[in-house]
Amino acid sequence: MDKNGxxxxxxxxxxxxxxxxxxxxxxxxxxxxxxxxxxxEGKTVDVFFNSKVDKIEKDGNRYMLxxxxxxxxxxxxxxNAGAHSLFLAHQMGYGLNLGCLPMAxxxxxxNEKMLNGKVYMxxxxxxxxxxxxxxxxxxxxENTRFGPTALVLPKLERYKPGTYMDFxxxxxxxxxxxxxxxxxxxxxxxxxxxxxxxxxEVPYLNKRLFLKDARKxxxxxxxxxxxxAEGFVGVRPQVLNKDEQKLMLGEASINxxxxxxxxxxxxxxxxxxxxxxxxxxxxxxxxxxxxxDEDLFKDELTEGEYxxxxxxxxxxxxxxxxxxxxxxxxxxxxxxxHSQEH
Numbered sequence: 475m476d477k478n479g480x481x482x483x484x485x486x487x488x489x490x491x492x493x494x495x496x497x498x499x500x501x502x503x504x505x506x507x508x509x510x511x512x513x514x515e516g517k518t519v520d521v522f523f524n525s526k527v528d529k530i531e532k533d534g535n536r537y538m539l540x541x542x543x544x545x546x547x548x549x550x551x552x553x554n555a556g557a558h559s560l561f562l563a564h565q566m567g568y569g570l571n572l573g574c575l576p577m578a579x580x581x582x583x584x585n586e587k588m589l590n591g592k593v594y595m596x597x598x599x600x601x602x603x604x605x606x607x608x609x610x611x612x613x614x615x616e617n618t619r620f621g622p623t624a625l626v627l628p629k630l631e632r633y634k635p636g637t638y639m640d641f642x643x644x645x646x647x648x649x650x651x652x653x654x655x656x657x658x659x660x661x662x663x664x665x666x667x668x669x670x671x672x673x674x675e676v677p678y679l680n681k682r683l684f685l686k687d688a689r690k691x692x693x694x695x696x697x698x699x700x701x702x703a704e705g706f707v708g709v710r711p712q713v714l715n716k717d718e719q720k721l722m723l724g725e726a727s728i729n730x731x732x733x734x735x736x737x738x739x740x741x742x743x744x745x746x747x748x749x750x751x752x753x754x755x756x757x758x759x760x761x762x763x764x765x766x767d768e769d770l771f772k773d774e775l776t777e778g779e780y781x782x783x784x785x786x787x788x789x790x791x792x793x794x795x796x797x798x799x800x801x802x803x804x805x806x807x808x809x810x811x812h813s814q815e816h
Contacts (some may be wrong), residue, residue, distance in 0.1 A: 482693065484690075485807070488508050491666050492572070492773050497591075497592065497609065497610065497612050499612050499613065500747065501613075508521060517571075522541075525541045525542070526541065526542070527539050527540065527541055527562070528540045528541065528542070529565060530551060530553070530562055530565070530566060530734070531566075532566075532732075533547065535548075535549070535733075536548060536549055536733075537550075537551045537733065539551070543584040549733065549762060550734070550758050550761055550762060551733065551734045551735070552732070552734075552735045552737070552754055552758070553735065553736045553737065554624065554708070554750075555736050556630070556631075556645075556646045556708070556709065556711060556738070557576050557630040557631070557641075557644065557709050557710070557738070558630055558631075558640070559576055559711070559728075559736045559737055559738045560572060560573075560574045560644050560711060560713070560728075560736065560746060561574075561630065561640050561643060561644045562736065563728050563736040564644060564646070566730050566734075566803075569728045569736065569769065570646070571646070571715065571716045571717050572713050572714065572716065572722075572726065572728075573645045573646045573651050573654075573713070573714040573716060574630075574641070574645060574711045574712070574713060574714070574738070575626060575645070575655075575711070575713075575721070576626070576627050576628070576629060576630055576641060576642040576709045576710070576711055576712075576713055577580065577603065577624050577625065577626060577627075577709065577711075577712050578624075578625045578626075578627045578632045578707070578708070578709050579621060579622030579624060579630040579707040579708075579709075579710050580621060580622060580623045580624060580625070580674065580675065580702070580703065580706065580707060581619050581620060581621030581622055581623075581627075581703040581706045581707060582619070582620045582621060582681070582684055582688065582697055582700045582701065582702055582703055583611065583614060583617055583620075583700060583701055583702075583703040583706075584617050584618040584619075584620075584695075584700045585617065585699055585700070585701070586617060586618075586699070587610055587615070587616045587617055587618060588608070588617075588618040588695070588699075589608050589609060589610055589618050589691075589692070590610070591609065592607060592608070592609035592610075593607060593611070593691050594606075594607040595607065595687075595690055595691065598663060598667075600648055600661055600664060601663065601664060601667055602662045602712065602721050602723050603624045603667070603712075604622060606620065606621065606622075606687050606688070606691070607620070607621075607691070608620045608688070608691045608692065610705065618692070618700075619703065619706075620684070620688045620691070620700065621703075621706075621707070622669045622674070622707060623674040623684075624667070624668075624671045625672060625674070625675055626668065627641075627673055627709060628641045628642070629641050629648065629709070630644065630709060630711075631709060632707075632708045633705070633708065646716075648716070650716035650719050651714055651716060652692050653719040653721045654714045654715070654716070654721060655714075657719065657720060657721075658721060660773075668777060680702060681697060681700070681701075681702065682697065685697055685700075688700070692794065693767075703794055711738045711739075713726040713738055725737070725738060725739040725746060725750070726738045726739075727728065727750075727755065733761050735754055735757065737750060737754070738765045748775065758794070799805060
């Protein structure tokens with residue numbers, strides 16, 4: 475409904491979840507996983523913060539990680555360093571057919587709770603970026619958060635200086651990268667999207683332009699009811715494939731098969747972190763000749779009594795197919811109406 479309580483003119487395609495949690499505090503989850511890992515008998519778990527890995531080298535059957543003046547050795551290494559994952563991979567000679575296009579995302583925050591759950595706009599298939607969505611932020615009193623925007627930045631970390639040169643080293647600009655970028659920019663939808671998202675970062679203009687988009691989710695939203703969320707989000711790496719001369723959709727992972735993995739995800743990572751962890755742990759135990767209790771993993775995280783969706787795969791497939799069919803019908807109606815107007 476609109477702000478006057480009347481039905482909206484647009485066709486609405488929606489999927490909802492009742493009686494289920496749909497938002498996760500991934501910070502608390504990460505702390506819980508570390509705490510439980512440290513409490514395992516006979517196991518030693520060390521966590522080092524603020525420890526920059528300058529270089530990774532192969533040392534026989536192991537790897538040497540250079541951290542300042544210290545060196546650490548590992549039988550297996552998983553590099554989950556955001557945009558720097560590809561930077562470290564290139565240092566070791568891996569993934570040289572890939573380049574990185576850092577995308578900075580921003581959010582806007584309301585002063586009150588306006589949504590009970592996550593609401594996404596329909597994704598434009600031409601855009602390799604997440605559609606605008608709103609959801610209650612569990613870390614901000616459930617005030618509604620709208621976003622993300624998408625701004626190309628020539629640096630690998632948004633709020634830290636000194637990563638501009640790392641960007642150019644990771645982009646590895648050449649003819650193939652230029653062609654991939656041209657393919658993106660020649661699409662009018664993508665050109666308009668990039669320019670509009672640039673304006674979302676310009677003071678005064680940003681809120682007024684963003685309001686038009688946010689009202690597609692909350693029609694009655696007013697200019698004074700939301701603000702630019704300072705310091706939220708950072709940089710997500712969009713990977714460019716030189717061989718195919720195009721932007722890769724979704725996440726990328728480099729697995730040379732010799733005891734090291736490099737993961738890059740275009741989302742902040744929370745969306746697919748547990749799926750990536752399950753995939754990676756199977757690779758790790760296979761390489762080290764260890765075992766993985768998959769039944770226990772499924773019982774605790776995917777299929778057991780604590781799982782939100784008891785039958786995640788088949789039920790989700792069925793729901794997604796229904797959504798796709800409804801979207802297709804809506805698109806057909808739109809195209810038919812549009813052709814009649816002309």
